[in-house]
Amino acid sequence: MNMSIDNFVRLGLVLLVSAPVWAQDDKPNVVVPAANGPLISAITTNDNTPIDNSEAPMLTPPPVSGQSYPLATASQERSNYLRGAITFSSAYSDNVLGATGPNSAPVSDVSYSVWPSLALDETTTRLHWTLNYAPGFTFYQRTSSRNEQDQNASINFQYRMSPHVTFSAVDGFQKTSNVFNQPDLASAGAVSGGTQGANFSVIAPIADQLRNSGNVGITYQFAANQMIGAGGTFTNLHYPNQTEVPGLFDSESQGGSAFYTFRVSARHYIGVTYQYQRLLSFPTQGQNETQTDAIFPFYVFSPSKRFSISMFGAPQYSNIGPQFFVGSTVPQPGSRTWTPAGGASMNWQGQFTSVAVSYSHMIASGGGLIGAVKMDAASVSIRQQIARALSASLSGGYAQNVVVGSSPQTTEASTNGHSVSGTASVQRLFGEHLNVQLGYTRLHQSYNVAAISTNPDTNREFVSISYQFARPLGR
Numbered sequence: 001m002n003m004s005i006d007n008f009v010r011l012g013l014v015l016l017v018s019a020p021v022w023a024q025d026d027k028p029n030v031v032v033p034a035a036n037g038p039l040i041s042a043i044t045t046n047d048n049t050p051i052d053n054s055e056a057p058m059l060t061p062p063p064v065s066g067q068s069y070p071l072a073t074a075s076q077e078r079s080n081y082l083r084g085a086i087t088f089s090s091a092y093s094d095n096v097l098g099a100t101g102p103n104s105a106p107v108s109d110v111s112y113s114v115w116p117s118l119a120l121d122e123t124t125t126r127l128h129w130t131l132n133y134a135p136g137f138t139f140y141q142r143t144s145s146r147n148e149q150d151q152n153a154s155i156n157f158q159y160r161m162s163p164h165v166t167f168s169a170v171d172g173f174q175k176t177s178n179v180f181n182q183p184d185l186a187s188a189g190a191v192s193g194g195t196q197g198a199n200f201s202v203i204a205p206i207a208d209q210l211r212n213s214g215n216v217g218i219t220y221q222f223a224a225n226q227m228i229g230a231g232g233t234f235t236n237l238h239y240p241n242q243t244e245v246p247g248l249f250d251s252e253s254q255g256g257s258a259f260y261t262f263r264v265s266a267r268h269y270i271g272v273t274y275q276y277q278r279l280l281s282f283p284t285q286g287q288n289e290t291q292t293d294a295i296f297p298f299y300v301f302s303p304s305k306r307f308s309i310s311m312f313g314a315p316q317y318s319n320i321g322p323q324f325f326v327g328s329t330v331p332q333p334g335s336r337t338w339t340p341a342g343g344a345s346m347n348w349q350g351q352f353t354s355v356a357v358s359y360s361h362m363i364a365s366g367g368g369l370i371g372a373v374k375m376d377a378a379s380v381s382i383r384q385q386i387a388r389a390l391s392a393s394l395s396g397g398y399a400q401n402v403v404v405g406s407s408p409q410t411t412e413a414s415t416n417g418h419s420v421s422g423t424a425s426v427q428r429l430f431g432e433h434l435n436v437q438l439g440y441t442r443l444h445q446s447y448n449v450a451a452i453s454t455n456p457d458t459n460r461e462f463v464s465i466s467y468q469f470a471r472p473l474g475r
Contacts, residue, residue: 056266057164058227062193062310062345063298064259064273066170066215066231067156069191069347069356071393073385079123080473085435087115089464091181095455096143096206106455113138113150113181122473126160138181146206148177164221171214178206180423180441180460191356191381193310193345195275195296196255198235199367199375201399201419203443204451205458207244212236225263232256235365247326247415247449248368251281261298269300273312279365279372286324286331290372290404292363293317294341306349313342318363320405323371335405339363339374352385363404369415369447373401389429396422401447417447435466 062069090113095106117134136150154172161167174182179200198213217231233255239245255278261271277292298312315338322331343360357380364375379397386392400418425439443458 058221058225058261058263058269059302059305060166060217060219060227060229061259061261061269061271061298061300062308062347063195063296063300063312063343064217064229064231064257064261064271066168066194066196066217066233067192069193069345069381070349071190071354071356071381071383073350073352073354073383078470079121079128081121082471082473083119083121083468084470085115085117085466085468087113087117087464087466089113089115089462091460091462093178093180093206093458093460095458096140096146096178097455104454106457107143109143110141111138111178111181112141115150120473127158129155129157129159131155134182136181138177140206143206146177146208148181148208149175150177150181151175152182165218167216167218169214169216172212174211175209177208179203179209179211191345191347191358191379193308193343193347193358195273195294195298195312195343195360195362196233196257196277197360197364198253199364199373199377199399199401200237201375201377201397201401202248202366202368202447202449202452203419203421203445204239204245204248204368205455207451208240209245210236210238210240227261227263228259230256230258237365237368239368245368245451247451249281249283249366249370251279251366251368253280253365254278267301267303269302270298271300272297277363279363281366281369281371283324283326283370285329288323288371288405289321290363291319291321294362296341307347309344309346311342311344313340315339316341316363318372318404320372323405326370332405337404354381354383356381366403367401369401369403369449371403371405373403375402376400390426392424392426394422394424396420415448417445419443419445419447433467433469435468437464437466438462 091111094108096109097107113136115134115136120131122129132154134152138148138150140146152174157169159167200211213235215231215233217229219227219229221227234253236252238250239248255276257273257275259271259273261269263269273296275294275296279290281288294314294316296312296314298310300308300310302308318337318339320336321334323334324331341362343358345358347356348354359378361376363372366373377399381395383393384391398418398420402416421441421443423439423441425437427435427437429435439462441460445452445456447453
């Protein structure tokens with residue numbers, strides 16, 4: 001698989017500069033120039049109270065922001081801090097190897113992990129960035145051949161280049177033998193409302209793998225109620241040892257987008273985005289490639305900074321190239337097709353509760369299957385601050401993947417399937433530094449893939465103890 005810098009998408013800006021006019025609640029939108037400053041939009045509410053949008057910059061709508069919804073509650077949010085921890089965890093899994101033979105029984109095992117971690121969160125008047133890094137070591141009691149040196153790293157960078165132009169970049173990397181093996185599993189339930197995203201829904205048992213996904217974007221608010229922007233995304237999934245995952249394959253994707261959005265009123269946004277994707281998978285012979293194009297209208301209702309509902313939808317065009325199937329050295333002819341695509345999401349970040357829910361239906365990367373897929377995916381994340389020192393979280397996901405370019409008679413059609421997963425956990429803080437977490441994960445998959453089909457279910461219980469500290473920056 002090609003892991004070079006070419007995977008980072010360089011997208012030229014496609015700027016839509018038309019300025020349509022819509023009615024705004026029952027009051028007109030009067031735009032007047034401020035002296036030596038930005039445009040001021042004097043939107044009035046039903047009680048004739050003016051809203052000065054020069055003091056309320058437009059938010060980048062979730063369908064095009066490239067960002068995941070925040071998982072923390074409002075009471076848990078803190079910035080300008082350096083955080084560190086050392087975490088010891090143990091987990092019991094009833095299925096650590098998947099299929100070791102045609103009629104093999106599940107193999108259970110206990111793992112032990114140690115995780116030093118470091119997190120930096122800094123905010124200035126123009127810059128906000130967070131960095132998380134957690135190397136680790138995992139040891140298995142019986143299947144010692146799967147012992148792993150783990151890596152988890154992520155960065156989220158936002159820079160206001162001018163009062164109206166913002167640049168953002170997000171990247172996340174994971175090297176592990178078990179996708180469930182992370183310092184804080186409760187933080188793994190990221191939910192996105194975007195039109196592009198990684199498909200990591202086909203979950204191998206304990207197997208070495210590298211995952212990387214990221215995006216870059218730039219936005220320009222060129223008027224009080226109008227914004228344009230562009231961005232690029234990429235994902236990589238790589239299995240260093242193919243013998244551990246028979247029937248699954250490396251995959252990658254690149255994509256680009258450009259959007260225009262109009263703030264109809266203080267709470268309502270409408271817009272349109274163009275999206276391009278290049279989806280690759282790497283079977284034993286050759287590579288399978290699918291390219292997609294779509295123009296998605298979208299709508300966002302955002303009554304506050306911490307609550308939003310969004311939706312998008314339109315036909316999606318797919319150009320499916322010649323496909324290499326299992327056991328074939330000659331590619332099958334490609335095809336071109338139109339399919340419906342769309343999605344919706346909701347996020348609420350309360351003082352002690354946060355909820356994020358999303359659903360999407362579109363052509364996406366195969367996530368380990370032999371080609372791109374028609375994907376139906378739903379995800380949910382809930383976090384509750386029960387008391388000052390006690391919190392609980394629940395996350396879950398469902399995904400159905402149907403390989404494009406296959407027919408009911410082909411082998412690839414039999415790899416179609418779905419996965420359902422969920423994790424529940426509680427965390428208790430003792431004093432200022434000691435944190436204990438207990439949790440349970442359930443996974444069910446239905447793919448007719450050798451690495452999964454014989455033993456499709458996994459149950460995992462885990463416990464972790466962390467010593468953590470936090471230091472304010474600049475004080």
